[in-house]
């Protein structure tokens with residue numbers, strides 16, 4: 001194999017790679033709803049789901065390990081402190 005051939009082989013992309021690079025660049029987790037329910041609603045939902053996953057420090061031990069147990073109920077995975085916060089984000 002010459003040096004030129006090697007470069008071509010390395011740069012060739014599979015279709016799977018192309019999809020993973022740009023398929024949900026804008027819609028993110030709201031992509032699971034496809035084209036349904038309207039663009040604005042899907043965007044609002046995306047903001048909520050992002051805030052829900054955001055790593056915020058625990059008010060008790062300051063470690064970023066908060067988990068949402070249910071609406072407004074949050075628990076730290078490290079020190080197990082449980083507290084009431086906002087519905088979709090700890091505070």
Ligand SMILES: [Zn+2]
Nearest residue numbers: 058061076079
């Ligand atoms: Zn904690």
